[in-house]
Amino acid sequence: MRKAIAILLLAIVGYYFINVFIHMPFGEKREGVGKYYLENTVKETGAANVVTAIVVSYRGFDTLGEVTVLFLAATGLGAILFGKRGEKRRLQGASVIVKTTSMMLYPMVVLLGAYVFVHGHLTPGGGFQGGAIIATGVLLMFMSYRHFNVSHNALTWIESLAGLTFATVGLIGLALGTTFLQNFLPLGTPNDLVSAGIIPIIYIAVGFKVGAELTGVLDNMLKTIR
Amino acid sequence: MSWLAVLVLVLVVVQIIAALFSVWQKDLLLAALGTSAISVVLSVLFYLLQAPDVALTEAAIGVALSTIIFVIAIKKTDRYEE
Numbered sequence: 001m002r003k004a005i006a007i008l009l010l011a012i013v014g015y016y017f018i019n020v021f022i023h024m025p026f027g028e029k030r031e032g033v034g035k036y037y038l039e040n041t042v043k044e045t046g047a048a049n050v051v052t053a054i055v056v057s058y059r060g061f062d063t064l065g066e067v068t069v070l071f072l073a074a075t076g077l078g079a080i081l082f083g084k085r086g087e088k089r090r091l092q093g094a095s096v097i098v099k100t101t102s103m104m105l106y107p108m109v110v111l112l113g114a115y116v117f118v119h120g121h122l123t124p125g126g127g128f129q130g131g132a133i134i135a136t137g138v139l140l141m142f143m144s145y146r147h148f149n150v151s152h153n154a155l156t157w158i159e160s161l162a163g164l165t166f167a168t169v170g171l172i173g174l175a176l177g178t179t180f181l182q183n184f185l186p187l188g189t190p191n192d193l194v195s196a197g198i199i200p201i202i203y204i205a206v207g208f209k210v211g212a213e214l215t216g217v218l219d220n221m222l223k224t225i226r
Numbered sequence: 227m228s229w230l231a232v233l234v235l236v237l238v239v240v241q242i243i244a245a246l247f248s249v250w251q252k253d254l255l256l257a258a259l260g261t262s263a264i265s266v267v268l269s270v271l272f273y274l275l276q277a278p279d280v281a282l283t284e285a286a287i288g289v290a291l292s293t294i295i296f297v298i299a300i301k302k303t304d305r306y307e308e
Contacts, residue, residue, distance in 0.1 A: 049279075051279045052279075116282065124278035124279045124281075124282060125278075125279060125282045126279070128283060129279070129282040129283050129286055132283070132286035132287050132290075132291060133282075133286050135286075135291065136286055136290040136291065139290065139291070139294060214291065218291075218294065221295065221298050222298065224298070224302065225298065225301050225302060
C-alpha cells in the first residue's frame with residue numbers, strides 16, 4: 001500500500017517535471033533578461049565570464065546572503081558537535097602509498113583551487129568552487145595523516161576577514177556610488193587578470209571564506225568519530 | 227542522431243543504473259559510492275550542456291564532500307541495511 005502511494009506520487013511529480021522541461025528551449029531563444037546579460041555584461045562589468053558577472057555583480061547581494069547561509073550552517077554544526085567531538089581524529093592510519101600520494105597531490109589541489117577562484121572572472125568557476133576544491137585537498141590530508149591539524153583560530157580569522165572584505169567593498173560602493181556593491185574601480189580590458197573592477201576582490205574573499213568554512217566543517221565532523 | 231545526443235543518452239542510462247544500484251544495495255558504503263558515481267556522470271553532463279561552472283561545483287561538492295559526509299554517517303552507525 002505505502003509503495004503504491006509512493007509510486008503514484010512520484011508519477012505525478014514526474015509528469016509535471018516532464019511538462020515543464022519538454023517546453024524549455026535549450027540555447028535557442030534568448031529573450032528578456034538573459035538576452036540583456038549576454039549582450040551587455042562584458043561592456044558593463046568587464047568580466048569575460050558572464051556567470052561570474054551575474055553572481056557577483058548583478059546579483060551580488062544574493063551572493064552575500066548565500067555566504068551568510070553557509071556561515072550560519074557551519075557555525076550551527078560547530079555548536080551542535082561541540083560537546084560530542086574529541087580532541088583528535090581517531091581514524092586508522094593510511095598505507096604508505098596513500099600517504100605519499102596525498103602528500104604530493106595536496107599542494108597541487110590547493111593550487112588548483114586558488115587558480116579557480118583567482119581566475120573566477122575569466123574562466124569557469126569562482127569563489128564557491130575554488131573554496132570547495134581547497135577543502136577537498138585538506139580532506140585528503142585529514143584522511144591520510146592522523147596528526148595533520150588545522151588551527152581553528154586561523155580558520156575563524158580567515159573567515160571573518162573575508163566576510164568583512166565582502167561587506168566593506170559593498171559598503172564602499174554604496175558610499176561612492178548609488179547602490180550596494182557598486183563598482184568603483186577601473187574596469188580594465190576584458191580577459192586581463194586585473195580587470196572587471198571589484199569582481200576579483202569579492203570572489204577571492206568568497207574563495208577564502210568558503211574554503212575555511214568547509215575545512216572547519218570537515219574537521220568538526222571527522223573529530224566526532226571515536 | 228548526433229554523436230552528442232548518443233553520448234548524453236548513454237550517460238543518462240549509466241546514471242539510472244547507478245541510482246538503482248544505490249537504492250537496492252544493502253551495503254551502505256557501496257550505496258554511497260553509487261551516489262558519488264551519479265555525481266561524476268552528472269558533472270560530465272553539465273559540461274556537455276555548456277555549464278562548466280555548475281560542472282565544477284558538482285565535481286567538488288557532489289563527488290567529494292557529500293560522499294565523505296555519508297561515509298562519516300555510516301562510520302557512526304551501521305554499515306549494512308537490515
